[in-house]
Amino acid sequence: MNSKITILLSHPNISNSVFNKYLVDINKKQPNFEIHHLEKSKVNGLFDLEAEKKLLRESKALIWQFPIYWYNSPASLRDWQDQVMSPIVYSADNFLKGMPVRVVFTAGAAAEHYTHEGLNRHTAEEMLIPFEMTANAAGMKWFKPLGFYGCGPDTTKATLEQAAQKYKDSLLELL
Ligand SMILES: Cc1cc2nc3c(=O)[nH]c(=O)nc-3n(C[C@H](O)[C@H](O)[C@H](O)COP(=O)(O)O)c2cc1C
Numbered sequence: 001m002n003s004k005i006t007i008l009l010s011h012p013n014i015s016n017s018v019f020n021k022y023l024v025d026i027n028k029k030q031p032n033f034e035i036h037h038l039e040k041s042k043v044n045g046l047f048d049l050e051a052e053k054k055l056l057r058e059s060k061a062l063i064w065q066f067p068i069y070w071y072n073s074p075a076s077l078r079d080w081q082d083q084v085m086s087p088i089v090y091s092a093d094n095f096l097k098g099m100p101v102r103v104v105f106t107a108g109a110a111a112e113h114y115t116h117e118g119l120n121r122h123t124a125e126e127m128l129i130p131f132e133m134t135a136n137a138a139g140m141k142w143f144k145p146l147g148f149y150g151c152g153p154d155t156t157k158a159t160l161e162q163a164a165q166k167y168k169d170s171l172l173e174l175l
Pocket of ligand 1: 016017018019020021066067069070071072106107108109110151152153
């Protein structure tokens, strides 16, 4: 029985990351968590489809984790959806069916900007509808996204520690 939560981390600049780096570093020894950095998994822009499939077959649940870049994920997660998800979902053996999936995102803007009245005019859940639709089309089990707001280089240690606890609890909910 699989008991692994695979974290597909899409971050093109992880060496300068504060928030996502902290979340994955602090949890990298957590049993059941496997961190798979998408930018490091591509060669000449392409994923190794068989290796990606093997990882997914060994997973009980998936996390799509990323910093918000222009109200979307960075390109590597979209590439992964196109190159890896598509051939699985459109095959006779869609083994992603029923698999839990949750988006974990970090945003530079404050939470109040992700409201109908705020600067961005839409909520984060509305912004992430394409991910929900994708999960739905793949027959996956969509879980409410977990978001962190106001994420910048000056984030305090206390905020990061609190976030890491929330992150761990929300990932373990998928098991
Ligand atoms: C190219 C780029 C685009 C960004 N677009 C957005 C955006 O649309 N909305 C937002 O709230 N923050 C945006 N940000 C801020 C990032 O989301 C923020 O820096 C990141 O979540 C912090 O996480 P990290 O420390 O792991 O990099 C953007 C940052 C970059 C570099």
